[in-house]
Amino acid sequence: MESQGKKLEFYGGEWMSFIPFLVFLVLIITTTFTFGSISDGALWVPAFMAIIVGFFFAKNKAHYANAVIDGMASKEAIIPVVCWLFAGVFSRILRTSGLASGIAGVAAGMGVSSTMFVVVTFIASAVFATASGTGFGTIAAGMGVLYPAGVALGANPALMAGAIMSGGAFGDNLAPVSDTTICSATSQGVDVPGVVRSRLKYALAAGLITIVCILIFGAGSSSAGTAAEAYSYNPSTLIMLVPVIITIVIAVKTGDIIIATTIGSVLAAATGVAAGLFDVVQIDVADAVKPALLSVTGQGLDRTVGGVIYAGLNSMIQVCILALLLFGSISVMRQGQGDVKLLKALGKVANTRIGAELTISAMVIILSALMGLNAPAILAVGASFAKPLGDKHGISPYRVANLLDAQSNTLCYALPWTPAMIYTLGFAADSSAPLVATQVMPYVFYSYAMLAVMFATVMLGIGQNDNMGKVSKQKKEA
Numbered sequence: 428m429e430s431q432g433k434k435l436e437f438y439g440g441e442w443m444s445f446i447p448f449l450v451f452l453v454l455i456i457t458t459t460f461t462f463g464s465i466s467d468g469a470l471w472v473p474a475f476m477a478i479i480v481g482f483f484f485a486k487n488k489a490h491y492a493n494a495v496i497d498g499m500a501s502k503e504a505i506i507p508v509v510c511w512l513f514a515g516v517f518s519r520i521l522r523t524s525g526l527a528s529g530i531a532g533v534a535a536g537m538g539v540s541s542t543m544f545v546v547v548t549f550i551a552s553a554v555f556a557t558a559s560g561t562g563f564g565t566i567a568a569g570m571g572v573l574y575p576a577g578v579a580l581g582a583n584p585a586l587m588a589g590a591i592m593s594g595g596a597f598g599d600n601l602a603p604v605s606d607t608t609i610c611s612a613t614s615q616g617v618d619v620p621g622v623v624r625s626r627l628k629y630a631l632a633a634g635l636i637t638i639v640c641i642l643i644f645g646a647g648s649s650s651a652g653t654a655a656e657a658y659s660y661n662p663s664t665l666i667m668l669v670p671v672i673i674t675i676v677i678a679v680k681t682g683d684i685i686i687a688t689t690i691g692s693v694l695a696a697a698t699g700v701a702a703g704l705f706d707v708v709q710i711d712v713a714d715a716v717k718p719a720l721l722s723v724t725g726q727g728l729d730r731t732v733g734g735v736i737y738a739g740l741n742s743m744i745q746v747c748i749l750a751l752l753l754f755g756s757i758s759v760m761r762q763g764q765g766d767v768k769l770l771k772a773l774g775k776v777a778n779t780r781i782g783a784e785l786t787i788s789a790m791v792i793i794l795s796a797l798m799g800l801n802a803p804a805i806l807a808v809g810a811s812f813a814k815p816l817g818d819k820h821g822i823s824p825y826r827v828a829n830l831l832d833a834q835s836n837t838l839c840y841a842l843p844w845t846p847a848m849i850y851t852l853g854f855a856a857d858s859s860a861p862l863v864a865t866q867v868m869p870y871v872f873y874s875y876a877m878l879a880v881m882f883a884t885v886m887l888g889i890g891q892n893d894n895m896g897k898v899s900k901q902k903k904e905a
Contacts, residue, residue, distance in 0.1 A: 434763070435485060435490050435491060435759065436490075436763070437763055439484065441767070442765060443484050444762075446480060446484050447481040447756035448756060450476060458470075470745065470749050471752070478495055478755050495756075495758060498757055499752075499758075508747045511567075511743045511750075511853075512743050512747065513688040514743075515742050515853075516740060517691045517692045518568075519571075519735055519736075519738050520705075522575065523705070524695070524704045525661055525667075526667040529667075539580070542582070542646055545586055545641050548587060548594070549591075551573070552565050552590065552597075556602060557597065561599075562596060563847070563850060564678055564688075565598060566851050567850075570588070570591060573587070573591065574860075584855065584862055584866075585866040586641065586644060588867045588870070589867055589870025592851055592871050593840075596836045596877070597637075597873055603619055603623050607832050610805040610832075611828040611832040614813070614814065615810075615831075616824060622825055628890075629881065633873055634876075636872070637873045637876050664704065667695060667698060667704075674690065674695075677690055709723070709734070710723050718735055721736060742854070742856070742857055745849075745856070750846055750849075766794060766807055769790075769793065770794075770807070770808065779820070780820045781886065783816040783819070784822065785882075787830050787831065788885065790813070791835045792838055794808060795835040795837075796839060800846070801835035809828075809831055813831055826890045837874045837878045837881075838878075840873075841868055841874040843864030848864055
């Protein structure tokens with residue numbers, strides 16, 4: 428579009444490009460926190476009104492309109508939307524099959540406590556996310572299968588959701604194939620394997636703190652759940668683990684959630700039908716014994732198409748529309764150069780090594796929190812600001828890459844308007860235990876643990892010389 432590369436001017440200067448975000452935050456607090464609403468409107472209306480209010484502060488209204496369209500039509504916006512739709516169908520098939528009840532039944536039979544199930548959920552999510560490099564894929568798998576199973580066992584729903592999100596953040600931070608790992612390494616001109624090895628100590632420390640927090644808070648917040656001897660489930664549902672495992676393997680090998688969930692959805696549907704868990708099609712079936720992949724009911728103008736596939740797509744509508752609106756606001760901020768203004772302001776306070784590391788941390792935390800996205804924040808901060816600051820104060824580029832990546836995977840996963848949080852709430856919304864952001868936020872332990880770990884290393888000077896010998900050798904060879 429013609430607005431690309433052209434500065435969007437506001438009355439009041441660059442800072443006014445943050446107006447959509449400020450309006451969104453105020454309205455989100457009002458609708459979600461004050462009114463306690465979890466309806467679609469509690470998210471859509473604030474996001475839409477934020478764009479409307481910002482319009483009146485823009486000098487060139489046509490440019491503003493194009494900026495909004497640029498954001499909504501960007502690859503950054505469309506990729507997660509497509510992923511969510513495909514993952515929504517896959518997750519719905521698994522959920523409707525009764526797999527979660529089967530897993531919960533087996534766990535109950537083995538005497539696994541609800542709190543230990545949450546710990547296992549975090550570890551499983553962290554391993555999957557590290558192998559596949561996808562936080563969103565991890566949330567889809569965990570919320571579709573492990574979440575309802577944990578709830579059935581008596582685990583605190585918010586704690587379960589927080590554990591799954593924490594596992595996603597862990598892998599997003601550590602995975603060699605993660606976009607944040609690649610962006611942070613390339614922005615500092617260092618190799619990905621070296622970056623991963625040097626950040627392992629931070630991720631494991633934060634992961635250990637997360638497990639301890641789950642054990643502490645889980646012990647006091649879980650209910651009794653269903654006793655093993657009283658838990659009844661259909662053993663046939665466990666066959667659905669086969670498409671789950673195959674999908675995970677494909678996701679790990681390809682790193683592509685769309686490929687994985689496409690194949691996974693087909694396999695899951697075929698497996699469910701073969702096991703007698705689903706019908707393929709139901710036409711005007713009243714009081715159906717089992718669900719159908721496709722159903723047609725009603726008469727005349729009220730005749731509708733439904734079924735498991737439709738339910739999966741429909742469950743993702745809220746997060747998709749919200750994401751498109753938010754990306755419109757992100758584009759407005761970028762084209763108004765509010766992000767540049769913010770980075771320059773923060774850059775003025777970096778006069779020491781500690782000051783430089785704190786500034787780099789603040790830059791990427793604020794931008795990733797505002798955008799709800801980590802990779803774009805790393806790209807914005809990495810080469811233009813973080814690298815010069817690191818070079819000036821003799822900080823290893825591996826350390827700078829770790830600061831960028833670790834800090835961008837903190838509040839980006841824990842705040843109520845971020846795609847990760849909204850995505851998680853979308854899966855919980857039509858389950859037996861719907862959630863609101865305020866319930867989940869305190870339990871995304873990994874986000875807060877990583878913040879604590881990284882700020883502690885800044886103050887103690889830990890890691891500033893990570894792989895510095897390798898860096899020196901590379902400079903000599905160059």
